[in-house]
Each structure stands twice: as C-alpha cells, then as structure tokens.
Amino acid sequence: MFEIRKFKETDLEFNELARIDNLVNHDSIDHPDDDKRDWFLRDKSFVRDRLLLYEDDIAVGVIYYSQGREENCRTAFFTMNIDPKFNVEESRLLLYNAMLTEIDKFDCNKIYTNVYEHSNYDLVKEFLISNDFKHVQTNREYTCNIKNIDLKKYKPLLNQLKLAGINFYDSKEEMKDWPNHYEKLEELTWTYHQDFPIPDGVKHTRTPFKQALKIQKDFEENYYGTEIVAVKDGRYIGSTDLEVYYKSEPHKAWTNGLGVLKDFRRKGIATALKIKAIEKLIEKGVTEIRTDNEENNPMYKINVSLGFEPVPFSLEYMKKI
Numbered sequence: 001m002f003e004i005r006k007f008k009e010t011d012l013e014f015n016e017l018a019r020i021d022n023l024v025n026h027d028s029i030d031h032p033d034d035d036k037r038d039w040f041l042r043d044k045s046f047v048r049d050r051l052l053l054y055e056d057d058i059a060v061g062v063i064y065y066s067q068g069r070e071e072n073c074r075t076a077f078f079t080m081n082i083d084p085k086f087n088v089e090e091s092r093l094l095l096y097n098a099m100l101t102e103i104d105k106f107d108c109n110k111i112y113t114n115v116y117e118h119s120n121y122d123l124v125k126e127f128l129i130s131n132d133f134k135h136v137q138t139n140r141e142y143t144c145n146i147k148n149i150d151l152k153k154y155k156p157l158l159n160q161l162k163l164a165g166i167n168f169y170d171s172k173e174e175m176k177d178w179p180n181h182y183e184k185l186e187e188l189t190w191t192y193h194q195d196f197p198i199p200d201g202v203k204h205t206r207t208p209f210k211q212a213l214k215i216q217k218d219f220e221e222n223y224y225g226t227e228i229v230a231v232k233d234g235r236y237i238g239s240t241d242l243e244v245y246y247k248s249e250p251h252k253a254w255t256n257g258l259g260v261l262k263d264f265r266r267k268g269i270a271t272a273l274k275i276k277a278i279e280k281l282i283e284k285g286v287t288e289i290r291t292d293n294e295e296n297n298p299m300y301k302i303n304v305s306l307g308f309e310p311v312p313f314s315l316e317y318m319k320k321i
Helices: 009-022 032-041 089-106 119-130 150-165 180-192 207-222 268-285 299-306
Strands: 002-006 047-053 060-065 075-082 110-116 134-145 166-170 224-232 233-244 252-260 288-294 309-319
Touching: 002 089, 009 032, 009 047, 009 060, 009 075, 032 207, 047 089, 060 089, 075 089, 089 119, 110 119, 110 134, 110 150, 119 180, 119 309, 134 180, 134 299, 150 166, 150 268, 166 268, 180 207, 180 252, 207 224, 207 233, 224 252, 224 268, 233 268, 252 268
Parallel strands: 075 110, 252 288
Antiparallel strands: 002 047, 047 060, 060 075, 110 309, 134 288, 134 309, 166 224, 224 233, 233 252
C-alpha cells in the first residue's frame, strides 16, 4: 500500500532521494551530499519542501515543491520523480494531491513543472496533459565534447576584443579582491537575467544579496568549474558561470548562465566568454559542457557554431488552479 510521508531531513532520506532521482535521470547523476548542501542553503523566507512516497516502508517516489519569490509568491514550482516500477496512476495522484494540499497554505493559484523529451518522463508528461497542464515553453538542451573545439580559431576574436578594451577575468582566481566585486557581479547577472525568456505568468525576481552571496560562496567552495567576467573600463559587461559536481560527474560542467549587457551585444563577447570558460575547464580535466536556452533565444546559434549537439529538450508546463 502506498503512503505519503513528510520529509524529515535524515541522511537515509537524502540517500533514498538520490537513488530515486537517478532511476529517472536520463543524462545526469545526483549525489546525496549535493542535495543536502542545497537543502541547508535554501532561503527559508518562503516555502520549499518535499513529500516522499513509500511502498511497504521503501521510498519509491518524491515530489519536490517550492513557493515562488515576491511577485511569484502564489506560484508553486514542482518536480515529481517516481521509481519506474511504481510509476502508476495511483502513485502520481497521491504525490500530486498531497502537494496541492500543502501549497494551498500559501494560496497558490499557478503551478509549474518541466519534463524532458525522453521516454523516462513519458508517464509524467501524460499525467500533466490529462490534468489540464498547458505547454508554455520549450528549452533547447545541448552537450559538447570541448576537447573537439578548435580554440585557436577564436584567437582573432579575443585579440579584437582586447584591442577594443574588453578583457576577461576568472572571478574566483583573479577578481575576489577587486572593490565591490560581488556587488557588481550580482548587479550584472540580475540585469541580463531579466532578458531571459520565461513563460507568461511568471516574473523575474531578484534574490536578496545576502542569500545570493551565500550561494556564490558555496559555488566557489564546492562546485566551481569557472566563472568568467568581461570587463571594459572597470565596468562588468558580461559573464558566464559553470558548475561541476565533483562527487558524481567531475568530467562534466553545467552552464548556470551566460549573458552580456544590451549595449555590448553582437560584438562576439558571448562567444569569447564561452571560449575563455572552455580554456579554464580543459585545464581542470573537464571534457563535457551542458547548456540550455529557450528555443527562440539566438544564443543557440553560438552553441551550434561551437559544435554543441542537441540532446532531449525540456518542456515547461503550467496550470492555473
């Protein structure tokens, strides 16, 4: 018999959740220590929790959910993962309905989730459609073996930008002692993140600086692949940052973000940021980069030109309640 239990933050639960997630993941490996670190770093000013599904005292499923920040405070974002052996209508409904009860506590009126165009997610995708979720956005997903990129090809671009006074620095290794570095970096990323396409009904919101700094420090201490910042006349004008999960996939880097201020776009800076990041990652033994962008974002053209290849896209779904 299936049973829903609330999350109690035990080591056993973190281990079990990683096990379940890895039964579903099609291209990544989760480690319980990474989930644990992320959990204890969470912003406790809004709701974020998970519910576990058990069958005869064995964890077989989980639904992760969180409340949106500020303008999104009545919106819930969730992910549902179930052991394929137990992924039946009953288990999906139990997790979903249990979540609905919990998010009603913050008067939720919209719920969002995403799945991938991969067979591992077909049953959940069917569940979403049958429960009146609407497809609201498609995100291109790409991978690249960075050892195959001809970096010499991009030296003229880098030289051209240097002559124009645009230089590139590693945030952790070269900029930590620069005046107001973290404040400038946070301002830069917040500015260009507002231009990233997101579904209608969701607003871009800014993480409070204290929380953003805590996340940044954790990134630098535990997951740092690299973070490259483009600077002109002392002004931060573009950046990219990539995480590496050293306990599970030390060969792979995941792109958190990449952007350039509007006044400096179409000059090759985004391409240069990628090249400088790739150079750093190769030095660290990383061989693969994963990245994504909304399907109409022109950034995908840069990825294709560098040799990135498509993998299953992600699909975002929304439902008003």
